[in-house]
Amino acid sequence: MDDYSRNTLMQYINPKPKDIEICDVTLRDGEQTPGVVFTREEKIAIAEKLDSIGIEVIEAGFPVVSKTEEDIVREIAHLGLDARVCCLARSVAKDIDVALRCDVDFVSVFIATSDLHLKYKYHKTFEEAESCALDVLDYAKDHGLTVRFAAEDATRTDVNVLKSIFRAAEEHGADYVSIADTVGILNPSTAHYLVSEIKNTVKTKVCIHCHNDLGMAVANTVSGAEAGAFQLHTTVNGIGERCGNASLEELLVSLRVQYGIERYDVSQLSELSKMVEQYSGIPIPRIKPIVGCNAFAHESGIHVAAVLENPMTYELYAPEMVGCKREIIIGKHTGSKALKGVVQKMGYDLSRDQMCTLLDRVKKCSEAKRKVTCERLTEFIRELE
Template identity: 45%
Template structure:
């Protein structure tokens, strides 16, 4: 029996952008839209055009990009909002009207009859201007069911093509959501959508429950972005529907990790390592019994193959590591350690882990090299670093690095002195390799006026992703050390591979 296809509306660039501190530029929005389209998202809610001229420009550029997805604009129950959306050349409007008595009385100061009149007029106006209309009821889960059905029916009678019930502040649990959607799906004759938030940590569960109750479309955001505790996460819903139920989506699951990283960088909000599906730890294993099991048969400790969502399996070396993982990693690198060498590497890694340290890839590799008598050559060395920063001065850094027999000099600017220094080093590195910085964070800071800061960076050369650490009383030097330690590690490994 063929699986039923569930439509996906992504609202990362509208509801997701309502995350405090998140604001996408027009260029970032266009990049995200292209990636979402490539992923196979059916409907892209590109933004709320009444927000600003910049928002309208961004939405219009997406609408005119020639994407396969339906490009949608958020509007309120106002003809003026529809006019602004029309100026953005969108295909559809997500027309949202509050329906709960709480919202009507306290926010809109409006009666139910007044809301019905506005809803009918706005739906008709949008349809008369050849827009697809998806009518959403805000705060549906605190709305009288019969009135909710009536509002939807009024929109449908005018010609609205889809309707959506919103659990705006997560006021229902999964069994309640499923019951509500079972009722609605029997009483509306157009596709029914679900829009859930994660205030109680059940956004994904509620969305799936709504689908099981009859919803044909899900509203989601990449990485679960959204105000308060966020919206339902796209990556969690589409994978769960595919893995556990007789549903499918039009999305290419292998692109989930890629879109997650793109949105993470644009939003400036790091994805927690423990985030389901796309977090760095989602397919990472450290505990000895787990690494032993996953090496013997991946399904022992992995619900799906990491490649299914564009991820890679990673064995982490720390206080819980087992000797099987160490042997496996050394073998993968073409090394043939003795039993005594394995034991010594095992001991040193455990010792570092017991001190409460994250054992980075570069540190683990250095331990292995030392124990096996392979000295790491510093292929790139810092000769000089100058940083200028201050009030009304653009932070600028200049570096002189020694690469083989050459002195290489570059300068960089940034939003701060650390950013400027890293940008300067990145310019030099780009001249000799394809290594780029993927992630930066401060791992630890000791107390006191003589505090030591530890910086951990994640670097990639396109084939491998490694972590590296730098420590110093100066955060700029700690950052530079972390970068150069990682770059040297990748270049050294590449030299050993002969590639």
């Protein structure tokens, strides 16, 4: 990592996230994106790529959904990956039985804890829901499972109530407690506060699972990590219900650039992103950070001229770091110096008058909303000769 990429303000942040692991939930929460279904082959390919990047935990699915889903989760659990494999379970004993048949490394047992969910989804009191969840937690532990105890809609739950159920989960042997920001209501300040409060309440490892309804899922996850969250949840391309989850590629590169956490092979992110784009049918926005096609594209004349001399002037990190390539766009905002650099790289040596004529043609073409491709630029140059 080039020193220019380091955020010099990071030296004033204390503590920095250090002791963390990533749990990618693309195969479960990502597949809950409306209209998205991954085939067996697609799920295996995604799991293997996540593993090769170095992701520590892969949530392979929700096996009680169907026999096919159960079979796929079991197959992923038996792939021999370095990553640990987990699955989701409701606070229902039969879900634990299915998880046991899948032979996963651990299970994530969830229960909604907010008054809103208790009243309108469960039609139960908090005490009834808690009793049910703890019974299932006991059942899972009695059968030798590692358990992540997740509070759904935790961020709209009274903090003291959340502390109480996490303390109870710890007493019943939970290996992790998980804060689920189910509707994406957190901001970085509240994420930091909430994780800090839970960290001060239990000794169990804390997880944070953020949704992106306000566009802050990655920022909230990073803030939670700074406060001491151990397990950080992500999906590839940020897919997921409604507005999606914290984006894996954005989180990994943020951890690398801002905190020097370099144990993940981010050079494979572009390939993984394109894979999930194809399998999910959800196009990657052009301006998507890290993997969008505009992430390393430059058109503005002043910018291009500087980038041709030193890319770090307008790039936080090299595109090759994440498996991408730089693109110089010729268009309305292109200046003479930038255009000359592009033309020379194409192998042409034009006079000053020819360059002026070419620049004029490029701007007119662009203003007519016609893309100036390399082929079109070559055509313009040949017409000057």
